[in-house]
Amino acid sequence: MKLALLSDIHANVQALDACLEHAWLNGCTRFALLGDLVGYGGDPGAVMQKVMALAEDGAVLVKGNHDAMAVEPPAQSLQMGDSTARWTHEQLSAQQRSFLAALPFTATLGPCLLVHASADAPQRWRYVEDERSAGVSLEAALQQPGVRYVFGGHVHQQTLYYRGSGRGLMAFKPTxxxxxxxxxxxxxxxxxxxxxxxxxxxxxxxYAVFDMEQARLCFQRVPYDHAAAAASVRRAGLPEFFARRLEEGR
Known part of the structure:
Protein backbone atom coordinates (compact mmCIF):
# COMPACT_ATOMS: atom_id res chain seq x y z
CA MET A 1 0.00 0.00 0.00
CA LYS A 2 1.27 3.45 -0.91
CA LEU A 3 0.40 6.09 1.67
CA ALA A 4 0.38 9.75 0.62
CA LEU A 5 1.46 12.05 3.45
CA LEU A 6 0.24 15.63 3.12
CA SER A 7 0.73 18.39 5.68
CA ASP A 8 0.30 22.14 6.00
CA ILE A 9 -2.20 22.64 3.18
CA HIS A 10 -3.04 26.07 4.62
CA ALA A 11 -6.25 26.65 2.65
CA ASN A 12 -4.39 26.42 -0.67
CA VAL A 13 -6.82 24.47 -2.85
CA GLN A 14 -4.68 24.74 -5.99
CA ALA A 15 -1.72 23.08 -4.28
CA LEU A 16 -3.95 20.44 -2.69
CA ASP A 17 -5.50 19.50 -6.03
CA ALA A 18 -2.09 19.20 -7.66
CA CYS A 19 -0.73 16.94 -4.91
CA LEU A 20 -3.82 14.74 -4.86
CA GLU A 21 -3.66 14.25 -8.62
CA HIS A 22 0.06 13.50 -8.43
CA ALA A 23 -0.49 10.98 -5.64
CA TRP A 24 -3.29 9.17 -7.46
CA LEU A 25 -1.24 8.97 -10.65
CA ASN A 26 1.63 7.47 -8.63
CA GLY A 27 -0.53 4.69 -7.21
CA CYS A 28 -1.36 6.02 -3.74
CA THR A 29 -4.40 4.27 -2.30
CA ARG A 30 -4.40 5.74 1.21
CA PHE A 31 -4.03 9.30 2.44
CA ALA A 32 -2.87 10.85 5.71
CA LEU A 33 -3.27 14.58 6.36
CA LEU A 34 -0.96 15.86 9.06
CA GLY A 35 -2.61 19.07 10.16
CA ASP A 36 -2.82 22.77 9.33
CA LEU A 37 -5.50 22.19 6.75
CA VAL A 38 -6.44 25.88 6.95
CA GLY A 39 -4.88 29.22 7.86
CA TYR A 40 -3.01 31.76 5.70
CA GLY A 41 -4.70 30.81 2.40
CA GLY A 42 -7.78 32.16 0.65
CA ASP A 43 -9.86 28.99 0.17
CA PRO A 44 -10.50 27.35 3.55
CA GLY A 45 -14.04 26.25 2.71
CA ALA A 46 -13.05 24.59 -0.56
CA VAL A 47 -10.13 22.82 1.09
CA MET A 48 -12.33 21.57 3.90
CA GLN A 49 -14.86 20.15 1.42
CA LYS A 50 -12.12 18.11 -0.23
CA VAL A 51 -10.54 17.09 3.06
CA MET A 52 -13.81 15.89 4.54
CA ALA A 53 -14.51 13.87 1.40
CA LEU A 54 -11.09 12.24 1.78
CA ALA A 55 -11.91 11.43 5.40
CA GLU A 56 -15.12 9.72 4.31
CA ASP A 57 -13.03 7.60 1.94
CA GLY A 58 -10.74 6.47 4.75
CA ALA A 59 -8.07 9.15 5.02
CA VAL A 60 -6.43 9.56 8.43
CA LEU A 61 -6.19 13.10 9.80
CA VAL A 62 -4.60 14.87 12.75
CA LYS A 63 -5.00 18.40 14.05
CA GLY A 64 -2.59 21.28 13.48
CA ASN A 65 -2.20 24.55 15.36
CA HIS A 66 -3.93 26.58 12.63
CA ASP A 67 -6.85 24.15 12.67
CA ALA A 68 -7.21 24.75 16.40
CA MET A 69 -7.03 28.53 15.92
CA ALA A 70 -9.68 28.40 13.21
CA VAL A 71 -12.06 26.75 15.69
CA GLU A 72 -11.23 29.16 18.53
CA PRO A 73 -9.47 32.26 17.18
CA PRO A 74 -7.18 34.05 19.65
CA ALA A 75 -8.57 37.23 21.15
CA GLN A 76 -5.49 39.13 19.96
CA SER A 77 -3.20 38.54 17.01
CA LEU A 78 0.16 38.27 18.71
CA GLN A 79 1.97 36.62 15.78
CA MET A 80 1.72 36.85 12.02
CA GLY A 81 0.20 33.38 11.87
CA ASP A 82 -2.69 34.45 14.13
CA SER A 83 -3.83 37.17 11.75
CA THR A 84 -5.96 34.98 9.47
CA ALA A 85 -7.57 32.87 12.20
CA ARG A 86 -10.68 35.01 12.73
CA TRP A 87 -11.27 35.40 8.98
CA THR A 88 -10.85 31.64 8.47
CA HIS A 89 -13.27 30.92 11.31
CA GLU A 90 -15.91 33.06 9.64
CA GLN A 91 -15.46 31.36 6.25
CA LEU A 92 -16.03 27.86 7.61
CA SER A 93 -19.42 26.28 8.16
CA ALA A 94 -20.42 25.02 11.59
CA GLN A 95 -19.97 21.47 10.29
CA GLN A 96 -16.46 22.23 9.09
CA ARG A 97 -15.48 23.82 12.39
CA SER A 98 -16.88 20.82 14.27
CA PHE A 99 -14.84 18.51 12.04
CA LEU A 100 -11.65 20.41 12.84
CA ALA A 101 -12.44 20.50 16.55
CA ALA A 102 -12.85 16.72 16.66
CA LEU A 103 -9.52 15.89 15.02
CA PRO A 104 -7.03 14.04 17.24
CA PHE A 105 -3.52 15.28 17.94
CA THR A 106 -1.97 11.95 16.88
CA ALA A 107 -3.01 8.83 15.02
CA THR A 108 -1.40 5.50 14.22
CA LEU A 109 -1.52 3.57 10.98
CA GLY A 110 0.34 0.27 11.15
CA PRO A 111 3.92 1.03 12.26
CA CYS A 112 3.47 4.77 11.64
CA LEU A 113 2.67 7.48 14.14
CA LEU A 114 1.16 10.57 12.53
CA VAL A 115 1.43 13.97 14.21
CA HIS A 116 1.53 17.61 13.17
CA ALA A 117 4.36 18.76 15.44
CA SER A 118 6.38 16.87 18.05
CA ALA A 119 5.03 13.59 19.40
CA ASP A 120 6.21 14.27 22.95
CA ALA A 121 3.62 17.02 23.54
CA PRO A 122 1.63 17.37 20.31
CA GLN A 123 -0.77 19.96 21.71
CA ARG A 124 2.14 22.32 22.43
CA TRP A 125 3.13 22.55 18.75
CA ARG A 126 6.88 22.14 19.21
CA TYR A 127 8.96 22.16 16.04
CA VAL A 128 10.94 19.13 14.91
CA GLU A 129 13.74 21.09 13.25
CA ASP A 130 17.02 19.39 14.20
CA GLU A 131 18.46 16.12 15.48
CA ARG A 132 17.78 16.96 19.12
CA SER A 133 14.09 17.81 18.70
CA ALA A 134 13.64 14.88 16.31
CA GLY A 135 15.10 12.56 18.97
CA VAL A 136 12.68 13.84 21.61
CA SER A 137 9.71 13.29 19.30
CA LEU A 138 10.88 9.85 18.23
CA GLU A 139 11.47 8.66 21.79
CA ALA A 140 7.95 9.69 22.75
CA ALA A 141 6.47 7.94 19.71
CA LEU A 142 8.35 4.71 20.41
CA GLN A 143 6.49 4.36 23.71
CA GLN A 144 3.58 3.12 21.61
CA PRO A 145 3.99 -0.57 20.73
CA GLY A 146 4.92 -1.34 17.16
CA VAL A 147 5.79 2.21 16.08
CA ARG A 148 8.91 2.46 13.89
CA TYR A 149 8.12 5.54 11.83
CA VAL A 150 7.00 9.07 12.76
CA PHE A 151 5.61 11.41 10.13
CA GLY A 152 4.84 15.06 10.77
CA GLY A 153 4.82 18.55 9.32
CA HIS A 154 4.74 21.99 10.95
CA VAL A 155 8.26 23.07 9.90
CA HIS A 156 7.47 23.33 6.15
CA GLN A 157 10.67 21.50 5.29
CA GLN A 158 11.37 18.01 3.97
CA THR A 159 13.85 16.19 6.19
CA LEU A 160 14.42 12.60 7.22
CA TYR A 161 16.11 11.57 10.45
CA TYR A 162 17.17 8.02 11.27
CA ARG A 163 18.93 6.15 14.01
CA GLY A 164 21.88 4.08 12.90
CA SER A 165 24.10 1.91 15.08
CA GLY A 166 24.41 4.57 17.82
CA ARG A 167 21.79 6.31 19.95
CA GLY A 168 21.94 9.64 18.18
CA LEU A 169 19.89 10.60 15.14
CA MET A 170 21.32 11.58 11.78
CA ALA A 171 19.60 14.03 9.44
CA PHE A 172 19.23 13.28 5.76
CA LYS A 173 18.19 15.84 3.14
CA PRO A 174 16.14 13.97 0.54
CA THR A 175 16.10 14.47 -3.21
CA TYR A 207 4.30 15.94 0.08
CA ALA A 208 5.69 12.42 0.56
CA VAL A 209 4.78 8.84 -0.32
CA PHE A 210 5.48 5.91 1.99
CA ASP A 211 5.34 2.46 0.43
CA MET A 212 4.38 0.44 3.49
CA GLU A 213 5.00 -2.94 1.87
CA GLN A 214 8.39 -2.11 0.38
CA ALA A 215 9.45 0.17 3.28
CA ARG A 216 10.44 2.99 0.96
CA LEU A 217 9.86 6.70 1.39
CA CYS A 218 9.80 9.20 -1.47
CA PHE A 219 9.57 12.97 -1.00
CA GLN A 220 7.81 14.83 -3.81
CA ARG A 221 7.71 18.36 -5.25
CA VAL A 222 4.73 19.23 -7.42
CA PRO A 223 4.27 22.35 -9.59
CA TYR A 224 0.91 24.07 -9.15
CA ASP A 225 -0.79 27.33 -10.08
CA HIS A 226 0.71 29.44 -7.31
CA ALA A 227 -0.34 32.63 -9.10
CA ALA A 228 -3.99 31.60 -8.76
CA ALA A 229 -3.45 30.76 -5.09
CA ALA A 230 -1.90 34.19 -4.49
CA ALA A 231 -4.77 35.87 -6.34
CA SER A 232 -7.22 34.09 -4.05
CA VAL A 233 -5.43 35.51 -1.01
CA ARG A 234 -5.68 39.00 -2.45
CA ARG A 235 -9.37 38.64 -3.35
CA ALA A 236 -10.05 37.62 0.23
CA GLY A 237 -8.42 40.81 1.51
CA LEU A 238 -5.83 38.92 3.54
CA PRO A 239 -2.37 40.42 4.19
CA GLU A 240 -0.33 40.91 1.03
CA PHE A 241 2.57 39.12 2.68
CA PHE A 242 0.76 35.79 2.37
CA ALA A 243 0.19 36.27 -1.36
CA ARG A 244 3.83 37.15 -2.02
CA ARG A 245 4.96 34.17 0.04
CA LEU A 246 3.11 31.84 -2.31
CA GLU A 247 4.56 33.51 -5.39
CA GLU A 248 8.11 33.35 -4.04
CA GLY A 249 7.90 30.11 -2.06
CA ARG A 250 9.29 31.83 1.03
Whole structure:
Protein backbone atom coordinates (compact mmCIF):
# COMPACT_ATOMS: atom_id res chain seq x y z
CA MET A 1 0.00 0.00 0.00
CA LYS A 2 1.27 3.45 -0.91
CA LEU A 3 0.40 6.09 1.67
CA ALA A 4 0.38 9.75 0.62
CA LEU A 5 1.46 12.05 3.45
CA LEU A 6 0.24 15.63 3.12
CA SER A 7 0.73 18.39 5.68
CA ASP A 8 0.30 22.14 6.00
CA ILE A 9 -2.20 22.64 3.18
CA HIS A 10 -3.04 26.07 4.62
CA ALA A 11 -6.25 26.65 2.65
CA ASN A 12 -4.39 26.42 -0.67
CA VAL A 13 -6.82 24.47 -2.85
CA GLN A 14 -4.68 24.74 -5.99
CA ALA A 15 -1.72 23.08 -4.28
CA LEU A 16 -3.95 20.44 -2.69
CA ASP A 17 -5.50 19.50 -6.03
CA ALA A 18 -2.09 19.20 -7.66
CA CYS A 19 -0.73 16.94 -4.91
CA LEU A 20 -3.82 14.74 -4.86
CA GLU A 21 -3.66 14.25 -8.62
CA HIS A 22 0.06 13.50 -8.43
CA ALA A 23 -0.49 10.98 -5.64
CA TRP A 24 -3.29 9.17 -7.46
CA LEU A 25 -1.24 8.97 -10.65
CA ASN A 26 1.63 7.47 -8.63
CA GLY A 27 -0.53 4.69 -7.21
CA CYS A 28 -1.36 6.02 -3.74
CA THR A 29 -4.40 4.27 -2.30
CA ARG A 30 -4.40 5.74 1.21
CA PHE A 31 -4.03 9.30 2.44
CA ALA A 32 -2.87 10.85 5.71
CA LEU A 33 -3.27 14.58 6.36
CA LEU A 34 -0.96 15.86 9.06
CA GLY A 35 -2.61 19.07 10.16
CA ASP A 36 -2.82 22.77 9.33
CA LEU A 37 -5.50 22.19 6.75
CA VAL A 38 -6.44 25.88 6.95
CA GLY A 39 -4.88 29.22 7.86
CA TYR A 40 -3.01 31.76 5.70
CA GLY A 41 -4.70 30.81 2.40
CA GLY A 42 -7.78 32.16 0.65
CA ASP A 43 -9.86 28.99 0.17
CA PRO A 44 -10.50 27.35 3.55
CA GLY A 45 -14.04 26.25 2.71
CA ALA A 46 -13.05 24.59 -0.56
CA VAL A 47 -10.13 22.82 1.09
CA MET A 48 -12.33 21.57 3.90
CA GLN A 49 -14.86 20.15 1.42
CA LYS A 50 -12.12 18.11 -0.23
CA VAL A 51 -10.54 17.09 3.06
CA MET A 52 -13.81 15.89 4.54
CA ALA A 53 -14.51 13.87 1.40
CA LEU A 54 -11.09 12.24 1.78
CA ALA A 55 -11.91 11.43 5.40
CA GLU A 56 -15.12 9.72 4.31
CA ASP A 57 -13.03 7.60 1.94
CA GLY A 58 -10.74 6.47 4.75
CA ALA A 59 -8.07 9.15 5.02
CA VAL A 60 -6.43 9.56 8.43
CA LEU A 61 -6.19 13.10 9.80
CA VAL A 62 -4.60 14.87 12.75
CA LYS A 63 -5.00 18.40 14.05
CA GLY A 64 -2.59 21.28 13.48
CA ASN A 65 -2.20 24.55 15.36
CA HIS A 66 -3.93 26.58 12.63
CA ASP A 67 -6.85 24.15 12.67
CA ALA A 68 -7.21 24.75 16.40
CA MET A 69 -7.03 28.53 15.92
CA ALA A 70 -9.68 28.40 13.21
CA VAL A 71 -12.06 26.75 15.69
CA GLU A 72 -11.23 29.16 18.53
CA PRO A 73 -9.47 32.26 17.18
CA PRO A 74 -7.18 34.05 19.65
CA ALA A 75 -8.57 37.23 21.15
CA GLN A 76 -5.49 39.13 19.96
CA SER A 77 -3.20 38.54 17.01
CA LEU A 78 0.16 38.27 18.71
CA GLN A 79 1.97 36.62 15.78
CA MET A 80 1.72 36.85 12.02
CA GLY A 81 0.20 33.38 11.87
CA ASP A 82 -2.69 34.45 14.13
CA SER A 83 -3.83 37.17 11.75
CA THR A 84 -5.96 34.98 9.47
CA ALA A 85 -7.57 32.87 12.20
CA ARG A 86 -10.68 35.01 12.73
CA TRP A 87 -11.27 35.40 8.98
CA THR A 88 -10.85 31.64 8.47
CA HIS A 89 -13.27 30.92 11.31
CA GLU A 90 -15.91 33.06 9.64
CA GLN A 91 -15.46 31.36 6.25
CA LEU A 92 -16.03 27.86 7.61
CA SER A 93 -19.42 26.28 8.16
CA ALA A 94 -20.42 25.02 11.59
CA GLN A 95 -19.97 21.47 10.29
CA GLN A 96 -16.46 22.23 9.09
CA ARG A 97 -15.48 23.82 12.39
CA SER A 98 -16.88 20.82 14.27
CA PHE A 99 -14.84 18.51 12.04
CA LEU A 100 -11.65 20.41 12.84
CA ALA A 101 -12.44 20.50 16.55
CA ALA A 102 -12.85 16.72 16.66
CA LEU A 103 -9.52 15.89 15.02
CA PRO A 104 -7.03 14.04 17.24
CA PHE A 105 -3.52 15.28 17.94
CA THR A 106 -1.97 11.95 16.88
CA ALA A 107 -3.01 8.83 15.02
CA THR A 108 -1.40 5.50 14.22
CA LEU A 109 -1.52 3.57 10.98
CA GLY A 110 0.34 0.27 11.15
CA PRO A 111 3.92 1.03 12.26
CA CYS A 112 3.47 4.77 11.64
CA LEU A 113 2.67 7.48 14.14
CA LEU A 114 1.16 10.57 12.53
CA VAL A 115 1.43 13.97 14.21
CA HIS A 116 1.53 17.61 13.17
CA ALA A 117 4.36 18.76 15.44
CA SER A 118 6.38 16.87 18.05
CA ALA A 119 5.03 13.59 19.40
CA ASP A 120 6.21 14.27 22.95
CA ALA A 121 3.62 17.02 23.54
CA PRO A 122 1.63 17.37 20.31
CA GLN A 123 -0.77 19.96 21.71
CA ARG A 124 2.14 22.32 22.43
CA TRP A 125 3.13 22.55 18.75
CA ARG A 126 6.88 22.14 19.21
CA TYR A 127 8.96 22.16 16.04
CA VAL A 128 10.94 19.13 14.91
CA GLU A 129 13.74 21.09 13.25
CA ASP A 130 17.02 19.39 14.20
CA GLU A 131 18.46 16.12 15.48
CA ARG A 132 17.78 16.96 19.12
CA SER A 133 14.09 17.81 18.70
CA ALA A 134 13.64 14.88 16.31
CA GLY A 135 15.10 12.56 18.97
CA VAL A 136 12.68 13.84 21.61
CA SER A 137 9.71 13.29 19.30
CA LEU A 138 10.88 9.85 18.23
CA GLU A 139 11.47 8.66 21.79
CA ALA A 140 7.95 9.69 22.75
CA ALA A 141 6.47 7.94 19.71
CA LEU A 142 8.35 4.71 20.41
CA GLN A 143 6.49 4.36 23.71
CA GLN A 144 3.58 3.12 21.61
CA PRO A 145 3.99 -0.57 20.73
CA GLY A 146 4.92 -1.34 17.16
CA VAL A 147 5.79 2.21 16.08
CA ARG A 148 8.91 2.46 13.89
CA TYR A 149 8.12 5.54 11.83
CA VAL A 150 7.00 9.07 12.76
CA PHE A 151 5.61 11.41 10.13
CA GLY A 152 4.84 15.06 10.77
CA GLY A 153 4.82 18.55 9.32
CA HIS A 154 4.74 21.99 10.95
CA VAL A 155 8.26 23.07 9.90
CA HIS A 156 7.47 23.33 6.15
CA GLN A 157 10.67 21.50 5.29
CA GLN A 158 11.37 18.01 3.97
CA THR A 159 13.85 16.19 6.19
CA LEU A 160 14.42 12.60 7.22
CA TYR A 161 16.11 11.57 10.45
CA TYR A 162 17.17 8.02 11.27
CA ARG A 163 18.93 6.15 14.01
CA GLY A 164 21.88 4.08 12.90
CA SER A 165 24.10 1.91 15.08
CA GLY A 166 24.41 4.57 17.82
CA ARG A 167 21.79 6.31 19.95
CA GLY A 168 21.94 9.64 18.18
CA LEU A 169 19.89 10.60 15.14
CA MET A 170 21.32 11.58 11.78
CA ALA A 171 19.60 14.03 9.44
CA PHE A 172 19.23 13.28 5.76
CA LYS A 173 18.19 15.84 3.14
CA PRO A 174 16.14 13.97 0.54
CA THR A 175 16.10 14.47 -3.21
CA UNK A 176 12.55 14.86 -4.56
CA UNK A 177 11.38 11.87 -6.56
CA UNK A 178 14.13 9.54 -5.33
CA UNK A 179 12.99 6.60 -3.19
CA UNK A 180 14.78 6.05 0.10
CA UNK A 181 14.94 2.57 1.67
CA UNK A 182 13.58 2.84 5.22
CA UNK A 183 13.80 -0.69 6.67
CA UNK A 184 11.81 -1.38 9.80
CA UNK A 185 14.77 -2.61 11.84
CA UNK A 186 15.77 1.05 12.15
CA UNK A 187 13.77 3.96 13.56
CA UNK A 188 12.74 6.89 11.37
CA UNK A 189 11.20 10.32 11.74
CA UNK A 190 10.36 12.61 8.83
CA UNK A 191 8.89 16.02 8.24
CA UNK A 192 7.06 15.81 4.92
CA UNK A 193 7.04 19.49 3.98
CA UNK A 194 4.14 21.77 3.19
CA UNK A 195 1.55 21.29 0.48
CA UNK A 196 0.36 24.88 0.48
CA UNK A 197 3.15 26.99 2.00
CA UNK A 198 6.60 26.05 0.65
CA UNK A 199 9.26 28.24 2.25
CA UNK A 200 12.55 27.22 0.70
CA UNK A 201 12.49 29.57 -2.27
CA UNK A 202 10.72 27.10 -4.56
CA UNK A 203 7.00 27.75 -5.15
CA UNK A 204 6.22 24.05 -5.66
CA UNK A 205 4.03 21.99 -3.35
CA UNK A 206 5.54 19.31 -1.11
CA TYR A 207 4.30 15.94 0.08
CA ALA A 208 5.69 12.42 0.56
CA VAL A 209 4.78 8.84 -0.32
CA PHE A 210 5.48 5.91 1.99
CA ASP A 211 5.34 2.46 0.43
CA MET A 212 4.38 0.44 3.49
CA GLU A 213 5.00 -2.94 1.87
CA GLN A 214 8.39 -2.11 0.38
CA ALA A 215 9.45 0.17 3.28
CA ARG A 216 10.44 2.99 0.96
CA LEU A 217 9.86 6.70 1.39
CA CYS A 218 9.80 9.20 -1.47
CA PHE A 219 9.57 12.97 -1.00
CA GLN A 220 7.81 14.83 -3.81
CA ARG A 221 7.71 18.36 -5.25
CA VAL A 222 4.73 19.23 -7.42
CA PRO A 223 4.27 22.35 -9.59
CA TYR A 224 0.91 24.07 -9.15
CA ASP A 225 -0.79 27.33 -10.08
CA HIS A 226 0.71 29.44 -7.31
CA ALA A 227 -0.34 32.63 -9.10
CA ALA A 228 -3.99 31.60 -8.76
CA ALA A 229 -3.45 30.76 -5.09
CA ALA A 230 -1.90 34.19 -4.49
CA ALA A 231 -4.77 35.87 -6.34
CA SER A 232 -7.22 34.09 -4.05
CA VAL A 233 -5.43 35.51 -1.01
CA ARG A 234 -5.68 39.00 -2.45
CA ARG A 235 -9.37 38.64 -3.35
CA ALA A 236 -10.05 37.62 0.23
CA GLY A 237 -8.42 40.81 1.51
CA LEU A 238 -5.83 38.92 3.54
CA PRO A 239 -2.37 40.42 4.19
CA GLU A 240 -0.33 40.91 1.03
CA PHE A 241 2.57 39.12 2.68
CA PHE A 242 0.76 35.79 2.37
CA ALA A 243 0.19 36.27 -1.36
CA ARG A 244 3.83 37.15 -2.02
CA ARG A 245 4.96 34.17 0.04
CA LEU A 246 3.11 31.84 -2.31
CA GLU A 247 4.56 33.51 -5.39
CA GLU A 248 8.11 33.35 -4.04
CA GLY A 249 7.90 30.11 -2.06
CA ARG A 250 9.29 31.83 1.03
Missing amino acids: PGVEIPTPGHRQWIATVGSVGQPRDGQPTAM
